[in-house]
Amino acid sequence: GAGVSQSPSNKVTEKGKDVELRCDPISGHTALYWYRQSLGQGLEFLIYFQGNSAPDKSGLPSDRFSAERTGGSVSTLTIQRTQQEDSAVYLCASSYGQGRQYFGPGTRLTVL
């Protein structure tokens, strides 16, 4: 079956612009996660969605970051007024319940 897909695969933007990153989880998976992987760093947890429960936003680094999950499926991570330090690979993962997480290929964001 299809895995987790993310789009775009690469995004180059100018400082101060807003960007939207999309994640399509594996069909039937109830949980969805966003992580950030900066150069030389491990994966940093950003946000977690589980079914219809309120999301865990504890990992979002600032109020410029937000995420939505519509219809319990597709998710969009939005970064407003991008800064150079936002440059990183943004990874999405999904799981059934709190089981094994399956990762997408990521979106590489470059802020000039």
Place this chain on the structure above:
Amino acid sequence: TQLLEQSPQFLSIQEGENLTVYCNSSSVFSSLQWYRQEPGEGPVLLVTVVTGGEVKKLKRLTFQFGDARKDSSLHITAAQPGDTGLYLCAGSHGAGSYQLTFGKGTKLSVIP
């Protein structure tokens, strides 16, 4: 605060050699996972260890969870070029906890 320290950060070896990668923490984890990530892709789960002292083998890969559940190691026997990649360890606190704490990874290059 880096809760999971991985060492070495980089490792370049010849095909056929053996190697060990370490993952250490001052915290106790309920479980620990190892992932491999290749360029342009998301991490892929290799193994989960949950019991102190547990040893798991996956072909030429041997994973061990420390008795105190604070550390883990990954040993590769007779490394192959296909083993090249970024190896990440990730710890979970509490049964069923969805939040994973990742180490920064060990970048392995196996030279033919």
